[in-house]
Amino acid sequence: MDKNNYINRGNISTKIGFGKGIKSAAEQNPRVIGLGSDITSSVGMSIFAEAFPKRFYSLGIAEQNAVGIAAGMALSGLIPVFSTYAVFAALRTLDQIRISLCYNNVNVVIGGAHAGISVGPDGATHQALEDIAVLRAIPNITIISACDATQTEIATKKAIANISGPVYIRFGREPMPDFSDTQQKFKIGKAQIMRPGTDIAIIATGNLVWESLEAAKKLSEKGIEAKVINMHTIKPLDEEAIIQAAKECGCIISAEEHQITGGLGSAVAEVIVKNHPIPMDFVGMPDTFGESGEAMELMHKYGMTSESIFNKSIKLIAKKS
Amino acid sequence: MTSQLKEIAKEIRKHTLISIATAGSGHTGGSLGMADVFAVLYFHQMQHRPSNPTWENRDRLILSIGHITPVHYTTLALAGYFDIDELLSLRKLGSRLQGHPGRDHGLPGLELSAGSLGQGLSVAVGMALAAKHQNKKHHIYSIVGDGELQEGSIWEAAMSAAHYQLDNLTIVVDRNGVQIDGKTEDVMSLEPLNEKWKAFGWNVLECDGNNIDELINTFDIAKKHQGKPSVIIAKTLMGKGIAEIEGDYKWHGRAPSFDELNSWNIK
Numbered sequence: 328m329d330k331n332n333y334i335n336r337g338n339i340s341t342k343i344g345f346g347k348g349i350k351s352a353a354e355q356n357p358r359v360i361g362l363g364s365d366i367t368s369s370v371g372m373s374i375f376a377e378a379f380p381k382r383f384y385s386l387g388i389a390e391q392n393a394v395g396i397a398a399g400m401a402l403s404g405l406i407p408v409f410s411t412y413a414v415f416a417a418l419r420t421l422d423q424i425r426i427s428l429c430y431n432n433v434n435v436v437i438g439g440a441h442a443g444i445s446v447g448p449d450g451a452t453h454q455a456l457e458d459i460a461v462l463r464a465i466p467n468i469t470i471i472s473a474c475d476a477t478q479t480e481i482a483t484k485k486a487i488a489n490i491s492g493p494v495y496i497r498f499g500r501e502p503m504p505d506f507s508d509t510q511q512k513f514k515i516g517k518a519q520i521m522r523p524g525t526d527i528a529i530i531a532t533g534n535l536v537w538e539s540l541e542a543a544k545k546l547s548e549k550g551i552e553a554k555v556i557n558m559h560t561i562k563p564l565d566e567e568a569i570i571q572a573a574k575e576c577g578c579i580i581s582a583e584e585h586q587i588t589g590g591l592g593s594a595v596a597e598v599i600v601k602n603h604p605i606p607m608d609f610v611g612m613p614d615t616f617g618e619s620g621e622a623m624e625l626m627h628k629y630g631m632t633s634e635s636i637f638n639k640s641i642k643l644i645a646k647k648s
Numbered sequence: 649m650t651s652q653l654k655e656i657a658k659e660i661r662k663h664t665l666i667s668i669a670t671a672g673s674g675h676t677g678g679s680l681g682m683a684d685v686f687a688v689l690y691f692h693q694m695q696h697r698p699s700n701p702t703w704e705n706r707d708r709l710i711l712s713i714g715h716i717t718p719v720h721y722t723t724l725a726l727a728g729y730f731d732i733d734e735l736l737s738l739r740k741l742g743s744r745l746q747g748h749p750g751r752d753h754g755l756p757g758l759e760l761s762a763g764s765l766g767q768g769l770s771v772a773v774g775m776a777l778a779a780k781h782q783n784k785k786h787h788i789y790s791i792v793g794d795g796e797l798q799e800g801s802i803w804e805a806a807m808s809a810a811h812y813q814l815d816n817l818t819i820v821v822d823r824n825g826v827q828i829d830g831k832t833e834d835v836m837s838l839e840p841l842n843e844k845w846k847a848f849g850w851n852v853l854e855c856d857g858n859n860i861d862e863l864i865n866t867f868d869i870a871k872k873h874q875g876k877p878s879v880i881i882a883k884t885l886m887g888k889g890i891a892e893i894e895g896d897y898k899w900h901g902r903a904p905s906f907d908e909l910n911s912w913n914i915k
Contacts, residue, residue, distance in 0.1 A: 349664045358749070358780070384812075399710075399774020402759065407774075423801075427771055467651045474890065505676060536688035598852050 331544045333521070337535070338502035344476035346374030346497050348483025349408050353379055359487060360400060361392050362386055362409040370410040370440035371498075371567040389417045394423035394437070397444055401433035406490055408439030412446075413455030417462055426612050428493040429467040436487055436494045440473075443533065443584035443614065444629060445501040445622040454617040455497075460589025462495050462544060463562050469515060470561040472583075472591075474536035477508045478559060485513060499584070501622040503534040507557075518565035524552035528572035531582035532558045532591045535610065539582050541633035546640055553640065561591055566598045571601040577647045580608045582636050584626070587611040606646040608639045649692070653860045656726065657687040661889045662914050663735055666901045671718075674747070677886035679719035679826050680857070682791065685792040685882060688863040689789060695873075698728035699844040701756040704714040705837040707786050708759050708775055710770025713793035713822065714748040715901070716793035721745050721755070730759040768792065768800025769819065773809045776817040776877070785873060790819040795827030795898035798836045803848065810849030817877040818870040822857065824886040845879045857882025889915045 353359040353375055361383040367373045376383035385392045397407040410416065416439045417424070428435050433493060442455045461470055471486060471494065473479040486494045494589055511519075521536065522543055531539040536557045543553040554576055558569060563610050579599060581592030592609035599607060612629055626632050660683040661700075690696070706890035711720050718738060725732045730744075737743035744755040748763030759775075762768045772790035779786055809817055821841070829835045838844075845852045851873045855862040858897040862888060863882070868876035886900065887893035890912050 358728075386808055387804075387811075389801075389808065391665055391766075391801040391806035392773070395767050395770020395801070395805065396774035398760075399771040400778040400781075401774075402771070403775050403778035405778050405781070423770070425766055426762065426764045427760075427767050433753065446910060560900075 331547060333540050334626030335504035335506050337505060339476035339505040340500055340502045341473065341476050341479040341498035342440055344369035344473070344479030345410070345483050345496060346476065348480040349487065350378050351377040352484045352487035353382065353486065356406065358404065358406045360384065360405045360407045362397055362407050364388055364390050364393055364411040365412060370412070370438060372410050375634060383594045390420045391423050393426050396418040397435040398431055398433050398619055399425035400429070401435045406434050406487060408436040408438065409486065412453060413439030413458045413616070417455065417458035417495065419435040421461060424462065424493070425465050427467045432467045432492045434490040434492065436490065436496060439495060439497045441500045442497045443490040443499050444617045444625045444631070445499050445534070445584060447501065447622040447625060448619050450619040456586045456612045456617065458497060459561055459585050459591060461572055463589065463594060467492050468562060469494045470497070471495065471515065472532040472561055472626050473528060473559045474533065474557050475503060475505045475507050478511070478513065479507055481511065481513045482559060486543045489515070497533065500535060504537045506537060516563045516565060518561045518568040519557040519559065520554065521557050522553065522555040524551055524554035525605050526553060527644055528552045528554040528574065528576040528579045529581055529582060529636060529640070530558050530591070530595050532557045532561060533584050535582040535584055535631060538633040539595070541634055542640065543638035545633065545637050551640070551644065558591055561594060564598065569595055569598045573599055573605050578606045578643050580610060580636060580640055580643055582610040584631050585611055586614060587612055600625060606643055610639060610642045611635050612623060650860050653687045653691055656691050657683045657860070658914060660687055660719060660722050663726070663732065664706055664718050665904060665909055665914070667735040667738040668718050669906055669909050671903060673739060673903050674718050675715040675901050676903060677893065677897065678713065678793065678822065678824065681884040681886045681888045682716055682719050683889065684858050684860055684863060685791065686719055686818055688860060688867065690723045690727045692788065692864060693840045693867045693894065695786065698757070703731060705784065705786050709759050709814070710768050710772040710775065710790040711749060711762060712772070712790055713765065714763030717749045720749070723758040730755065737872055742805060743895065758846065765793070765796045766801040769805040772817060772819065773805050773814065774813040777812055779816055780812065780814065788817045789799040792821055793855065794823045794825065794832050794838060795822055797838055798822065806845070806848040806850065813875050814877045815874050818867065818877050821879060821881045822884055823881050824884045826886055826900065828900050830897060832914055841881060849876060849915055851876040851878040852881065853878060854881045857884035858888050880906050
């Protein structure tokens, strides 16, 4: 593969991918049902709701009830997809997700919209930066955080088509580079190697995959070849890909638009510590709340950009034995 | 019919007490108080097939107050879902009879793993909405505790059931008036309960939850009502059937010893 040949076809919000993914899955399967909590168009769900108005139920601003209703529908043979902002979808409903969804192991898709700090001006209350950490601790759930709109659409469609237990799909609002292969092979739980390299491995999720590829380009100019892994599935985690990267590269940096505490980086560290301990560093939110600002201003301020990945990579490589 | 159901309720009480005493822990008071409701539901009201627990057109019972699951287990066993001896495995390691209902252990007849208060009613609403969506005729029943009504999510569920006119949903509020810390009205007042449910758009019925005839009649009215979900506020007595513990909230979560059990006369 050409190491630096990823092209941004234009910035698109991943929520568009989510909406198209549901619609496309719903065309194949009449059991797919949509559930909304007042912000239907804001989370991309209206793409489905407009195509299938009789299969969409408005449940008002009552997220805990929506998750319970989803569980009841799933136990009745339907495949409900419920989406709202990730702060509510994953955190306000946590007990319902734990018991009604995960303990019952029902076929429900939860869409966590407006995830990350890039939701911007709305400020800290609406910036979901803890959802991966919290949900990842619960048995039976699958957690997906695709790298762009194209992949979010493919992932959503596949997650619904092959559903076997609860699935959480995380996506953002801000239009971000859309670059992944439209004909890509996508398998839930199987990491994608975006770029080969043996000096350092960058394991990223969500929109930070693009930032990681940008960082890898700059590292390459310095003679450093970074392996870039798109960890689009946080759970179940592709441990094999992580262990292999650790052995090949000797150091790993994680990158995510999420708190460093408990997120993808922590998940990777758990695998590394147990199997092949090597130096690691983390790019993500440094245990603080966000604030208002434009998306990219915030990404810069809190160090979730290609520059940050580049700088931390240089320092980390120096620690390799 | 009435005397038969009374006998069944008595059997339910007896085996529930033995199973809790054998377990050494469990929720005695609420389980005994609801024995009559369970007898009427499983031996009169509900359409179900113990030999085919997942029969598609069965009526569903969602136990939102998971902690009284011993009375549900006993009822399922007496109805023929599994052998009555298995009740003695309640709360033991490896048992299908978990302390709070857990479907993952494979007990036939359980519709939902539940126990975190305030969640089950939403699931029942989801099942009722799904049945409407699929044009199916079965009925959804759910049992919620009165203390459980203090959970905000109950009222989210109540709003949504009325919004979608789920007349295929009947819930029973176990109005025994007590919870772990004492009387519901002291811990966090619920009254006026009837008016609250009415204001939320429900068909509200009240009855003596320990009177078989009243229960039969009230369930019948509830099921026939169209255009609204029904709530039966069933006044029950915690510990009903055992004179020594009736109405005593200290028996909410206490298991009897075998000495106590042997000294009691079950009614």
